[in-house]
Amino acid sequence: MSAPYAKLPAWADYGLIPLINLAxxxxxxxxxxxxxxxxxxxxxxxxxxxxxxxxxxxxxxxxYATSFIFTGLAVAVAFHCKLFNIGxxxxxxxxxxxxxxxxxxxxxILPWWLTFPLAVAGAAIAGAAWAFIxxxxxxxxxxxxxxxxxxxxxxxxxxxxxxxxxxxxxxxxQAPQTRNFLEGGQLPKINWMLEALGFSIRSAPLNVSxxxxxxxxxxxxxxxWRTRLGYEIRMRGHSPKAAHYAGVNEARIIIITMLVxxxxxxxxxxxxxxxxxxxxxxxxxxEAGFVGIAVALMGRSHPAGVVPAAVLFxxxxxxxxxxxxxxxxISRDMLVIIQGLVILFAGALEHMFRPSLQAVFARLxxxxxxxLKHGGDA
Numbered sequence: 001m002s003a004p005y006a007k008l009p010a011w012a013d014y015g016l017i018p019l020i021n022l023a024x025x026x027x028x029x030x031x032x033x034x035x036x037x038x039x040x041x042x043x044x045x046x047x048x049x050x051x052x053x054x055x056x057x058x059x060x061x062x063x064y065a066t067s068f069i070f071t072g073l074a075v076a077v078a079f080h081c082k083l084f085n086i087g088x089x090x091x092x093x094x095x096x097x098x099x100x101x102x103x104x105x106x107x108x109i110l111p112w113w114l115t116f117p118l119a120v121a122g123a124a125i126a127g128a129a130w131a132f133i134x135x136x137x138x139x140x141x142x143x144x145x146x147x148x149x150x151x152x153x154x155x156x157x158x159x160x161x162x163x164x165x166x167x168x169x170x171x172x173x174q175a176p177q178t179r180n181f182l183e184g185g186q187l188p189k190i191n192w193m194l195e196a197l198g199f200s201i202r203s204a205p206l207n208v209s210x211x212x213x214x215x216x217x218x219x220x221x222x223x224x225w226r227t228r229l230g231y232e233i234r235m236r237g238h239s240p241k242a243a244h245y246a247g248v249n250e251a252r253i254i255i256i257t258m259l260v261x262x263x264x265x266x267x268x269x270x271x272x273x274x275x276x277x278x279x280x281x282x283x284x285x286x287e288a289g290f291v292g293i294a295v296a297l298m299g300r301s302h303p304a305g306v307v308p309a310a311v312l313f314x315x316x317x318x319x320x321x322x323x324x325x326x327x328x329x330i331s332r333d334m335l336v337i338i339q340g341l342v343i344l345f346a347g348a349l350e351h352m353f354r355p356s357l358q359a360v361f362a363r364l365x366x367x368x369x370x371x372l373k374h375g376g377d378a
Contacts, residue, residue, distance in 0.1 A: 008354075008361060014300050020353050022298065022312075025341040032337060038329050050322025051315040055199025057322070059191055059206040063271070065307075065314030066206075069213040070268035071292025072310050073220050074261045076301040078145075080224055081257040082237040087134060087149025088265040089289030090156030091127040095266025097163065098122030099273045100178055100280035104168075107185030112274075115184050119270055120212065127266015128259040130156060135258030139251035145258070153289070164282060177281035187275040207275030216264060217303040223260070233257050265289060294343045313339070 008017070030040035051061045071088045078085035102119040110118075134148035164176040173179075187207040195201055224230040236243040236253045244250060272284045291313055298312065299305030320335040345352070 008358060012357065012361070014302060014305055017354060017357065018298055018300060018305065018309075020357075021345040022342065024353075025338065025345045028341050029334075029338045033330065033334070036329060038327055043323055043327060043330060046323045046326050047315065047319030049319075050326075051319035055191075055194050055201040056204050057318055058199060059194055059201055059204030061311065061314040061318045062210055063204065063206045063276070063314070064317045065310040066210045066213045066271045066275075067268050067286075067288040068291050068295050068310035068313050069217060069307055070264055070271070071288050072295030072299060072306040073216055073292075073303065074265035074268075075292045075296035076299065076303070076306055077220060077224070077233075077264065078257060078261040079296060079301040080230075080237045081233045081253060082240070083138070083254065083257060083261075084146050085131065085149055085258060085261045085265075086146055086293065087131065087152050087262075087289070088268075088292045089285055089287065090149070090153035091130045091262045091265035092268045092285045092289050093153075093156040093160050094130040095123035095127040096160070096269035096273055096280050096284060098124070098126030098266060099269045100168065103181045103185030103274060104178060107182040110184050112184055112187060116187065116208070116270075116274070119185075119274055120267060123266040123269050124263035125266075127269075128263040130266070131258045131262025132255065135255045135262075138258075139254040160282060164280070168280065175281070178279050181274070181278045185274060186278050187270075189275075205272075205276035207271065209271040209275050212267070212270065214307070216267065217307050220264070221303045229256065265292070291339065294339050298342055 026044075030044070033040040033043050049057075051057050071092065074088050074091070075085055099119045099122055102115060102122040106115045106118060130152060131149075134143070134145055134152055137143035137148050138145045161176065164178070168178045169176055170179050187209060189205070189207050190210065191201040191204055191206055194206075222230075224233065232243065232248045232253050233256075235246065236248060236250060236257075240250060243253070268288055269284070272286075273280055277284060295306055295309045295313055298309035299307070316335055316338060320332055323330055323334070324332050
């Protein structure tokens with residue numbers, strides 16, 4: 001006789017299982033640290049203290065988290081339609097061109113609060129446009145979205161190099177970057193928010209795009225769970241055949257979903273370009289597009305999970321910098337290992353602990369008495 005199972009409550013499905021996966025990933029990472037001759041408990045303490053133990057560390061953690069929220073939401077939206085948008089890196093690159101176009105054009109004539117929405121729109125349009133071609137190929141030609149979006153990452157990187165070297169670079173400059181933006185093209189910092197809580201901050205790039213990221217998370221929740229379009233996206237992701245028989249235009253849903261996903265990835269560029277660098281330069285994305293995959297997996301593709309997962313990876317980035325300084329035997333490549341373990345347990349092995357947990361919940365008494373019925377019972 002098969003073991004009993006029960007549908008998990010939402011708090012266990014979206015909270016407990018990701019926490020178990022995360023704990024196992026960190027335990028395995030701890031063994032890796034132990035194998036290279038370092039103390040994993042001390043390493044964990046350094047990471048936490050470096051990311052959350054003082055004001056500037058917290059500000060940097062939230063700065064990194066801002067970028068990861070955008071790219072995590074981009075992947076999450078595509079996941080709901082059963083699409084694996086692995087092209088967030090390239091879409092963010094091209095989104096940077098939209099940000100730069102707005103800032104270079106209007107930074108001398110508009111204040112930042114007017115340039116900001118233009119830059120956001122430019123980033124979203126550019127990112128969506130870059131996602132449109134893979135979406136069209138998937139919807140109309142059956143090309144696999146994973147392959148095409150990976151290819152477009154490399155094309156975007158090459159396009160960025162060409163434009164910065166041959167088009168956007170000032171004539172007197174040798175560096176592959178645009179001119180520095182004027183005050184109208186730079187976002188104000190929000191370190192005062194942390195200072196009001198008693199933190200001491202000398203300087204950190206945390207800026208108002210953090211609020212934009214939180215707003216984007218809320219709007220994604222509204223889109224996916226409170227609109228007809230979101231229902232069609234989830235229907236197609238759950239069962240393409242059922243969506244087809246329900247009259248959903250599959251090609252239309254695929255293209256719209258990828259446009260939204262690409263726009264979110266492109267908006268990530270606002271944070272580093274307007275909020276920190278004050279110019280467009282090569283490698284400003286710093287692999288945030290790939291981190292977004294882990295963030296979406298860890299957050300179970302729900303905005304309420306994506307935001308804390310993004311903060312977690314912000315902690316790993318900021319704390320990892322402190323760790324590599326305090327413990328030279330551990331390089332920043334250890335972060336890649338931890339990210340890989342999180343992806344492994346939150347993605348590929350996501351169902352490893354689910355059957356055992358379902359069996360436990362199946363044996364728990366109901367509020368009204370009696371045990372939970374088998375999942376196959378009426």
